[in-house]
Amino acid sequence: MNTSTNIHNMHLPDSFPPAEKRSLTIGFIPLLDCVPVFVAKELGFFEEMGLDVTLSRESSWASIRDKVQFGLLDAAPMPAGIVLASAMKLGATQPMVTAMGLGLNGNAITVSAKLWQQLNPEGKKFNSQSAAEALKAYLTTVEGPINIASVHTYSTHHFLLREWLTHFNIDPDNKIKQHVVPPPHMINVMQRGSIDIFCAGEPWNSLAQAQQVGHTLLSGHQIWENAPDKVLGVTRRWHEANPASHQRLVAALLKACLWLDNHENKIAGFRLLNKHGYIDADLSSIDLDFGRHCFTVSEATFPWLSQAQWFTGHISALNEKASAKEHSSVNQSTLHQAPLTATYLTDTYRSVAEQLNINLPTKNTKEEGAHAEHWQLPGTKHNISMRPDMKFK
Template identity: 40%
Template structure:
């Protein structure tokens, strides 16, 4: 597959190496490449399909890749040095919001039905809590899969379980499985459920092997899911290229959200180089076709790709993610929260790249004196995201 010719020239000796995971929300990277938006900004880009977020993390850390389609939490985790060699990473552009869900196997769903007083018990986790309370010591532990330990999927799953009174670390097992393997693992009964992005939830329903219980939007409202993350050293060395890529991705996100382009978009994404599945299967993730089954995604839960409120980095979300890392004992020590927010979530470069006037800081600032109280409040459920999402702030 090919791209169009460049209309601008930026002095850069070699292509920018960008990794991606085959998920629907890699679409802006693929579109920017295929539709010539990168080359129109004078940038050569080589896309590299990766198998896991750990691969993305390590290759960006060790300069095999310059940047990547990343979990919104990954640049934070890498910059803090948790789960990997400490490497300064940053993002100046959010690629997408939403798209996650919690899905369980047919066998587990039937058990939940037997322990529920109605659909809300299943969606809230109350039925799962009752099932676990009846578990005998000799019964095998339920196994839920996530895509990465430092991901929204992990934190959303844990938050959902905790709200139901379930201890994620004692009452069941949580393991890491790559997104593309989730449905197969469910089919083989190697896992009982998972939290993952689209299309892997809808495909489980469509293939008759799983049931979607709740979306990430139901849990947290509209929140960032993927970003354009880069090695900070690379960003410092190639500032013009970095800003040009932000402009290209901004153009691509607008193109992706334009319904007139959807048929072409699905054709592009379905190619073996990218998601390697049929265009019909991908339609589930774009509110074009409903999966055959019991679940109807709320309109707000579908992925959103464009708009200032979607694409600019949100400091509130960085604060929220670090609080989740602390809540689930992933951090032994945490530097000043605002310092990490400013180093990793670069709103200044977002506005610079797009030539927009930077408004007054929208993100919540907390003093060093307030940080411990803030982290404790999150861990004890006294701080929640606004029901409509992190854009509207945190509720204390």
């Protein structure tokens, strides 16, 4: 925990501009990592910031993206890759932006119960390498492709899955068929036998195991420890029309993340999802710590440009493969020129955080995926204690 600030004493100054739009609708997919939005609603942080927020449960990330674009939703937690792909004119009609991240970790890879018996008949404990070796050996014994699902083409889940496979010399495009399935439907689709493996956010991996439909193969932190995932997404048009509303929204979510940066509060926050019907699944049978969710401010909420670069690298690589396969005439140089600073609004985050007296990193980038232990990053008030972020544990 990087701050001892009493969040109940954190307020925007009276001189702060009023919200241009006070009544907001925020979309969500039922996942544990959307908990900052639920906490901000249930604990009154939105109201404290002068906002009247309605939460709207949506069916898929594609639906979230489209409804935000067309103004049916004002904002939503969404995979960072969706926001960045919109700036690259991929899968979106208008560019989106983000002014904050919404946490680290929270994903896992789950295999069907049948495949688990094939991969691990002796019940060994896997790490990223041994799990890959077991999968590679299995692939040599089957003729047809195995079916793998992630939640969106431009999601962290898809990119982590591809990085893991590629790192251990498994071609993600050979003997593997990729699918997109919304997180809440993963268990049913696996139970029907349509997919063999899925990569999704919690609680759907733990619930698949509790229901004996599948077995968790790896937690996402074993592929990339403390990896980024969701961000708060809005359209650029909405941001420009409602700058004070956007800043007040960020302020409320920062307070929620500060509240969640405490183990007891975090578990209590997850339990709110059941109590108030945000997730239609019984969470009492699973380990709510499995995903190792982290909401620490500023570590897990700052819109790091270095993380944006990681996402755009994967997006570009995917589209290069698709273009080569289809002999497309898409100008690949355009895809590599996503305006990161115009999409990840570091100045907006800094402006709000400074008003709330939050310690901030002195730079907008950091070295990603290179730290095996806790490390220190210079901050505007004092050093920021950062968590390990090594890959392939």
